[in-house]
Amino acid sequence: MTTTRSVKEAMLRDFGSRDGEFIEINTRIRRRLVELVDAVETHVAVPIQGSGTFAVEAMIGSLVPRNGRLLIAFNGAYGKRIVRIAEYADRSVTTIETAEDAPVSPEAIDATLAVDPAITHVAVVHCETTTGILNPLVEVAAVVAHRGKALLIDAMSSFGALPLSAKEIRFAAVAASSNKCLQGAPGLGFVIVEKTTLGATKGDARALTLDLHEQNKGFEGNGQWRFTPPTHVIAAFDQALKEHEAEGRGEPADPGRRHAGTRLRDPAARRASSADHRDLQDARRSELRFHAFLRRVARSGLRDLYPGKLTLAESFRVGCIGALGADEMTGALAAVRSTMRELGVASGRP
Ligand SMILES: *Cc1c(COP(=O)(O)O)cnc(C)c1O
Secondary structure (H helix, E strand, O other): OEOOHHHHHHHHOOOOOOOHHHHHHHHHHHHHHHHHOOOOOOEEEEEEEOOHHHHHHHHHHHHOOOOOEEEEEEOOHHHHHHHHHHHHOOOEEEEEEOOOOOOOOHHHHHHHHHHOOOOOEEEEEOEEOOOOEEOOHHHHHHHHHHOOOEEEEEOOOOOOOOOOOOOOOOOOEEEEEOOOOOOOOOOEEEEEEEHHHHHOOOOOOOOOOOOHHHHHHHHHHOOOOOOOOOHHHHHHHHHHHHHHHHOOOOOOOOHHHOOOOOOOOOHHHHHHHOOOHHHHHHHHHHHHHHHHHHHHHHHOOOOOEEEEEOOOOEEEEEOOOEOOOHHHHHHHHHHHHHHHHHOOOOOOOO
16 A cells, blocks of 8 residues: 555644535545546445445445346456355345456356346456456446446456546446555545436445445535544545546556456466466476565565465466556566576566
């Protein structure tokens, strides 16, 4: 959780939860969030206390009605978490699981919607953070809209960095948080939800604290939170949104890649998936070297390398969350390079 000095400084100010200025900050944040997805006319942003998962749980538990049925297309741990959330909320669930090194399939979603008309909602993770796979959101949204269903998106690790526009795709709701691509302090989630959807879900929520309809009523009424807001975190988030805007509104770095359903394709994983015995032995040897590698890189002060175990190959994730720029990433690569040299690895090629 890295953030800037100016974001931290915004937290030096104390606010009362009913202060006029604090209410203005909330109004500004809610407005800015819907602007970021081109949804000022169609959607509202409902902030919720807690981390990103709280927002996802609020989205699923509030928007899928008691007699609804949710299709979850998933390819990793965060997608699986949505399944658990829906089960906790006692919602009727059906799933399509894709291999963790492949994007979710719009064709499979379409086929399932064709044979199971009871499905009312479809949930998908935009970027499955455990593997880095960017799921083909535009294609999924097209299929879901064509079948007349409501799309719920977990965009936790993409919101603010990758394009997501209500003018390009139709979605009932998207959930994200204050501290990933938007470099705020942790402690705040939000759901951007279609006004018509929100209006129709009164009384559907499974938890008082996570009831988006009621939470929104507070903001629309007197501009206040129902329960004690994380005032400092909200002030920091306001500052983080200003910094995000100053950095260029989250325009895509490479517009040519906008809608590609990209795959994380580690050639080592592909090799192992052939289940060839000799290759598996290779993989085991490289596993030992991998752990030595991680230990050494951590010693250099680089903390955001997470050992991640895909089913078939050892791997690591570079956590690029918060206020990280070119200098930090160049530094990370330098640490990796010098560790490889220490370990006598001549090349970074698989
Ligand atoms: C980080 C993340 C979450 C959970 O967020 P927390 O803030 O840890 O609760 C959910 N979904 C995705 C895709 C994420 O990357």
